[in-house]
Amino acid sequence: TQLLEQSPQFLSIQEGENLTVYCNSSSVFSSLQWYRQEPGEGPVLLVTVVTGGEVKKLKRLTFQFGDARKDSSLHITAAQPGDTGLYLCAAEVGGTSYGKLTFGQGTILTVHP
């Protein structure tokens, strides 16, 4: 059983479409991060959300942290081929688990021109 469940696992869309990726858990997190990983490279941090209900925008990307701090979503508006990649959510469980990130399985996004 995954601590962080991401859905969907695969997403194939046309340029210009909107999409949402979900990251769900039954655990409460002190913070949650979203990363993007391209083939042959390491994950690159997109955003960290800390407060329940928080919404952060990064150009066409909107990140939301659930009120109960158990789930998060990533919404991309007008997707572009350059958005193609593996999107990962990650979190520390909390307490004394500093530095120990748990990752979701990831969502592989393909945006076709």
Place this chain on the structure above:
Amino acid sequence: NAGVMQNPRHLVRRRGQEARLRCSPMKGHSHVYWYRQLPEEGLKFMVYLQKENIIDESGMPKERFSAEFPKEGPSILRIQQVVRGDSAAYFCASSPSDRSFYGYTFGSGTRLTVV
């Protein structure tokens, strides 16, 4: 302003050999983490180190794997007597603090292939 530097990028080892993976954290970062990415399992935490200290090694296999972060020089992840199942991408991350909301910076990884 170099990021997290990992080398080598690719490493091929025969079964039974030793693999040494190196990681130099970002300037000013004193916290180093190692993760392993297997195709079917995703990214998994292995070990968290500060200079000369192992803070959390709960994700490290009990045998053949060891990690260090000496006072001088890079962090080293060492795998002795490699087996085919050790083939994976190994990523190092660093941070200026132990609190995740400052973010982690990952290196480009070392892809280990055991033949």
